[in-house]
Amino acid sequence: MKSQRIFPSLILIGFGLYFFLKQANIELFQGFFNWPTILCIVGIAFLIQAYSGKDNEAILPGVILFGFGLHFHVVHRLEIWPDNIGVFILIIALGFILRARAANSGMFHGVVLLVISLLSLFYDKITGWIGLITIGTADPAKFWPFIVMLIGIILLVKKK
Numbered sequence: 001m002k003s004q005r006i007f008p009s010l011i012l013i014g015f016g017l018y019f020f021l022k023q024a025n026i027e028l029f030q031g032f033f034n035w036p037t038i039l040c041i042v043g044i045a046f047l048i049q050a051y052s053g054k055d056n057e058a059i060l061p062g063v064i065l066f067g068f069g070l071h072f073h074v075v076h077r078l079e080i081w082p083d084n085i086g087v088f089i090l091i092i093a094l095g096f097i098l099r100a101r102a103a104n105s106g107m108f109h110g111v112v113l114l115v116i117s118l119l120s121l122f123y124d125k126i127t128g129w130i131g132l133i134t135i136g137t138a139d140p141a142k143f144w145p146f147i148v149m150l151i152g153i154i155l156l157v158k159k160k
Contacts, residue, residue, distance in 0.1 A: 006048060006049045006052060006053045007045055007046065007048075007049040007053075007058070010044070010045035010048055010049065011041070011042065011045050014041035014042075014044065014045055015038075015041065018033075018037060018038070018041060021033075031073065035072075036068075036069040036070075036071075036072035036073045037069065037073070038069070039065045039066070039068055039069030039072070040065070040066050040069035040070060040073070041069075042065050043061075043062050043063070043064070043065030043066025043067070043068075043069060044062070044066055045062075046058045046059075046061050046062030046065060046066075047059065047062035047063070047066060049062070050062055050102070056099055056102040056103045057099070059095065059098050059099040059102055060095040060096065060098075060099045061095075062095075063091065063092075063094055063095030063098055063099075064091060064092055064095050067091030067094065067095070068088070068091060071087055071088070071091065075087075082121055084120060084121055085120055086116075086117045086118070086119075086120030086121035087117075087121070089113055089116055089117035089120060090113075090114065090117035090118075090121065092113055093110050093111075093113035093114040093116075093117050094110070094114075095110075096109045096110030096113060097110035097111070097114065116148070119144075
C-alpha cells in the first residue's frame, strides 16, 4: 500500500519545487523553466517509483520521459549531442533494456531498438566503413526502411 503513494507524492513534491523556484525567480540553469523540465520531473518520479516501489513497469515510461526531457535540454547546449531520430530510439531502447534487466524478460525488444538506434546515429560512418557507393536510384541504402519493415512483418506473422 505504501508503494502506491510514492509516484503521486513525488509528482506533487517535484511540481511544487519547480513552481516555487519559478516564483522565487531562482533559475538553476538557462532554460530551466520550460516543458522539458516537466518531462524530467515526471520521468524521475516514475524511476523512483520503479526502483523504490518495486514497480518494474514504471521503468520504461520513466526512462523515456526523463531521457526526452534531458535530450531537449541538452541538444542545443552541447555540440557533441546528436540531433537525430536515433537519440529517441536509443532512449526507448535503454528503457526496454533497463526494464528487462529488472523483470528478467523482454531484452530482445531493447536490443533490436538499440541496434536500430546505433545504425541511425552512425549511418554515415557505417556506410563509409562498408564502402557503399551511391549511384542514383541503385543505392541500396535507400531501401533500408523497407528492409526494417520486412523484418517486422516476418516477426509478426512468424509462428513460434
